[in-house]
Amino acid sequence: MNVDTTSDPIGGGTATAVLTLEGIVVRFGGVTAVDGVSFSVAAGEVLGLIGPNGAGKTTLFDVISGVRFPSAGRVTLAGKDVTRTSPIRRARAGMRRTYQQVQTFGWLSVSDNVLAGLDWQGGGGGAIADLVAFPTRKRRERERRQRVDEVLELCGLTGVAGTPTAALPIGLARMVELARAIVDPPTLLLLDEPNSGLGEDEGRALAAQVQRIANETSCAMVLVEHDVDFIMSNCHRIVVLQTGSVLAEGTPAEIQGNAAVRNAYLGDS
C-alpha cells in the first residue's frame, strides 16, 4: 500500500507541473503569514505539506484554491496564471479541495452532495428549465446521477446515498467531501487534514482512495496533515513550512532525517 518513498518524485519539472506557486506572499495587516513560498506539483504526484502551528499551511491552501488572494506572487494552474481568478473559476478548471473542518452540504443528501460537484456544468436550459422541470434538464440530471452512483460505490457510500449529510459521522462526512471533489475528475486535488477525526479503518480506506487516485488518474494532490505517519506513507514528496517559508523539501525519508526540520518542531537552537 505504501508508496515507494525512495524513488524520485514523478515528474517534478515545471514542464508537467499541474500547479506552480512562485514567491507567494500573504500579509494580514502587518503580519506576514506566508513569505515567499514556491513549489510545484506534477500530474500524478502526491505532495505533503507539513509544518508547525502558524506555519501558513491553511493560508497557502486558501491561496491555491482562490479563497484568498496573495499579496504577491503567482499561482499557475495547468500553465494558466490563476493568481486573481475566483475560486469558482478554478474549481471549474479542475481544482477541487476538502476542508479541515468538514464542509459538506448538510441540507442535502449524500448523493445530492456529490451531484452538486457536477452541477456547475449546467446545460439543458438552465435555471428557467429548472422551474418547469424541463425534460432536457432532467435527462442531464439522470445521466449525471449514473456517474454519481459510480463514485458513491467507489467511496463506499452507496448505503447512505439518501441520508442527509448533516446526520453522518465524521468519517463518512469526510468521504462525502472526497467523493464530491472527485466526481468531476479533477486535475488538482487539495486535501486539508483528511485524516483528522477518522478511526483506523476509516483512515485506511482514505489512504486507499488517495493511492488509487494517484495510481489510476493523472490528478495531482496536495495533502496537509497532522498525522505524520499518514503523510510519510502516502506522499511522494514533502514540503516543510516554517513561519511562512519553505524550510525543507524532499522525500519522506529525507525529511525524517533533516536536522533543520527537527529543530523547527522541537525549537532546539
Added chain:
Amino acid sequence: MTTFLSLVVSGAVSGGIYAIMASGLVLSYEASGIFNFAQGAVAFATAFLFFQLNTGQGWPIGWAALLSILVFAPVLGFLLDRILLRRLASAPVHARIVGTIGLLVALPNLVLFIAEQINLRGGDLPSSTGLGTVPGLGPVPSTTWTLMHGVVLNSDQIIIFVVAALSALGLWVLLRRTRLGLQMRADVDKRELAGLRGIDSGRVSAISWILTMLLAGLAGVMLGPFIGLDDITYTFVVLGCLAAVVFAGFRSLPFAFIGGLLLGIIQNLVAGYADNFLPSFIAGVSGLRTAVPFLLTLVGLFVLARRRGRAGGTASNEAPQPDHRDGLPKWRRWLPWIITVTALIVYVQFIADTFWSGLVLNGVVIGVVFLSFVVVTGIGGMVSLMQATFVTVGGFAAGWLVKHQYSSTTPVLMDNGHLNFFVAAILATLFAALIGALVAIPVRRLGTLAFALGTLSIAFIADLLFFQIDSIRNGSLGYLMNSPKLFGFEFTSNQSLTMMALVIFGIVTLVIHNLEVSATGRAVFAARSSDIAARTTGLSPDRAKVIVFAVSAGIAGLGGALYAVTNSPFTNTSAPAFVGLFWLAIVVTWGVRRPAGALLAGLTFSVGSAVFVKATDWNGVLKDIVGSSYFLPILFGLGAINLAKNPDGILALSAEQRADKKRKREAKKAAALAKSAAAAGTVPARVATGVRAATPGVATGAEALRLDDVRAGYGQIEVLHGIELTLGTHGALAVLGPNGAGKSTLCKAIAGQIMLSGGAVRVGDRDMSTAATHQRAQAGLLVIPESRGIFPGLTVEENLAIRLTEQSELEAAYAHFPILKERRKGAAGLLSGGEQQLLALAPALVRPPAVLIADEPTLGLSPKATEAVYETLEEVRGLGCAVLLVEERATHALNFADTVAVMSLGRITWAGTRDEVDSERLASAYLGGDIDLTEPPALEPTPPVVPLTPPDD
C-alpha cells in the same frame, strides 16, 4: 439664511432623537449580536405609558417620566433579555431578525390592547393621541423663544438637545469611567477573552439591553409632541436612525451619535431645498423627507459592503433544520393537502355565503403572496422585508397593462381592446421578477442582516417616493380592474375566482417544488451550508441567490396581480411596506418552509380578522378580547417570536411530537439492549488510553488542577480522548506535542470554552466540569490563550484594570514593566508581540491566580522576548502559582517545567520528570518513526508532599 438656520436647528432636534436611538441600537447589537427592529415599538410603548400617566391620570411630568422611562423601559429590557433575546442570540441570523420583528408587531398592539380592555371594563383612559395633544417632558403648552436671525425654538426642542447631550455624556461616563463600562467594552472587544477574565457575557448583554430600552423609552417620550402617538409613525421615525447605525458601521457609539445628529440635519436640508435641485415630480412627493434616512441607509450599506470586501470563508454556515417528515410515505405527506383543499372547495362551492367565500378567496390570493416567503426565506434563507413592494409592483404592472387600449384584437390575448388579465398577470410576474433580479444583483453580497435592512429601506423608499408618483400609482384612486376572462368564461363569482386562485396556487407550488429539487435549488442549499465549499465546488452562490430572489419577487408580483383583480381598485396603500413585516410574522408562525404554511397563513390572515368581526355577535369577555383589532397582530407577533427558531412553525409541532415519540421509543429500546448486553458481560469496560501526567508534590488537598478522563472536541469530532493530569499547587507542567495533538483544545476544555463530552475538571477542590468560563476564571484560573491574551481595542491601563482593581496594584504592575507605564494610554493592540504577552502576564504577577495556563506564550516572538516571557513565568511560579504551560517548541519549556507530558493525537502518550525526557522519543512524537509511543513508561507521581499556603485569589 434664516431658512437655512431654522432647518439646521430643527434638524438637529430630530437628530438628537436619532442620536439617542442609534446609540441604543449600536450598544445592544454590539453586546448581543441582535439588531433590535422593535426599538420603535419600545419607544412607543414607553411614550404611551407616559401619556396615560401624565394626561390620563394627572401625574406630574416628573413622576410619570420616572415610572415610564426609568422603571418601565428598563424592566422591559431586562425581561425581554431573559425571555427572548438571550434565546435568540444563539439562533441563526434570520431567526434573530424575525424574532425582533415579531416583537415589533406584538408590542404596540399589546399596549393598545391593554388600554382598550381597561376602557371596556369601565376604565377612562384618554384615547386622543393625535398631534398637539401629547405632552413631552417640557411644559404644556411649550414655551417658545426666538433666537438670532429669527430662528424659533420651543421648550420641547431645547429639552431634546439637553437630554441628548446628557445621555451622550452619561453613556460616555458609564463606558469610560466605570468598572461595568470597562467590562462591557472588553466583552465587545474580544468576547472569548472576556469570559477567560471572569466577565459574564450574559450579564453584559442584559445590561446593554436595559440601557438600550431606557434610551428608546427616553427618546420615545420626547418624540410624542412632534409626531403624536401612532405606533407605525414611531417605527418609521425610529428605523430612520438606521442610517446613523450604518454610518457607525454597527459598532462605533460616537459615530452613531454624530451620525444621528447629522442625519437629522441632512434630512431637513434635503426636504427644505428639494425644490432647488430635484425634479419636480420627486420634490413634490410628500414622503421625501421621511425617505431620506432610508436612501442614506442604502448608500451606507453598499459602502460598508464594499469596504469590508470579500472576506474569504467568513460566510456564516448554517446547520440544517431537521425535516420531521423524513421517512413518511408519499401518500401520508399528501393526505393533509388533499383533505384541506377538498374541504375548502366544498365549503366555498356549497356552504359559504358571499361574505365568507370572499374571505376564503382573499386568503388563497394572499397565500400566493406568502408562497414568495417560502422561496426567499424558506429555501433561500434570506429575510426579505420588501415582499409587499413586489406585490404593489405586480398589482400596478397588471393594472397598467390592462388599463391601456390596444388596437389588436387577437382572441384570448385581447379583450375588447384591453389586454387579457391572465396575459397581463404573466407579464406582471415577469416584470416583478425582473425588478427582483435588479435589486438582488447589487444586494446579494450583503450579509443576512444587511440584506434585511437593505430590502426594508428599499421597501420604505418605494412606498414613500415611487408609489407616490401619480403616473405610477394612477392617482390616489389606483387601478380599476374588471373580472378576468378566459376563453369566453368570465370569473365573476367568488366561487369561480377561488377555483382560479387555487389552481394558480397549485401551479406556483409545483414551480417551487421543481426549484427545490433542481440544480439551482441544490446550489442554494449548498451555499447555505457552506458558501465557500460551494464556490470551491464550482457552484455560484451569488447566481443562485439572484435566481431565488427573482423567483420570489415574481411570485409576489403574481400575487399582487391577483390581489388587484380581486380587490379592485388596487392603490398604493393596498399593500404597504409595513404590512410586509406583519406578513412575515404570520408566515413564520405557520411555517416558512412549506407551501402548506403559506396557504394556512393566507387563510388565517384573511379569515382571522373576519372571525373577530363576527365575534361582535358573541357575548362577554371573549367578545372583548377576540373582537379587538389588536388581537391578531399580538397573536402572530408572539407566534413569530416563539417560532423564529423553527422554520416549520406550527406545522412542525405535530410532526415533531411524532418524531420525538419515535426517538424516545428507540432510546428506550437501545437502553434495554445495552442493559442486557452489560448483564451478559459482552461490553468491555472502557480502557484508559493515555497516561496520567502529574507534577511532583501532589497529594490530596494540594491539587490546584485535576483532570480526569477529559473528553472534548468540536461538534462530532472528539479531539481529546481521555486526558488525565494533576497539577500540584506549586507545580509546573509542560504539555508538549506537535500541532494537531489537541493542546489548544485541552486549554479550551480546562477554561470552559468548549464543553466536555466526558470526564471532569477540578480547580482546587471545586468541580468545574460544567461551570461557565467566567466562573472558572473567578475560581482562580487564569488562561493566557494562544495568540495573546489582551484586548487589542482597550488601552494598556484598561487591560490591566480588568484584573487589577486597585490603583496600588496598577502601580505594582508598572513597577515591574516600565514599558507598560510608558504606553499606558495607548491601545494594547499597538504594542509589539512581546510587550503584549508581558501585558497579558503582568496581572498574574500582582495578583497571582491559583492556576496559570499559558498556551504557546512565545509563539512568533523573538528570542529576546521569549526570554522575557519565561522570566515572567518563573516569577509568577515563584509566587505560589501552579503553571500549566503548553508549547510546541520544547527547549525553553523543558528548562522551565519540572514535569513534562507529551501529547499526540488527543492523548497524553508519555509523562515524566524533565530529566527523563529523551530527545529521540520527543522527536518521534513530532515526526513519526520507530518508537512506539502507545506504551510508554508511565510516571508514578513522586509522593513527598509540600503543603504550602495557597496563593490568594
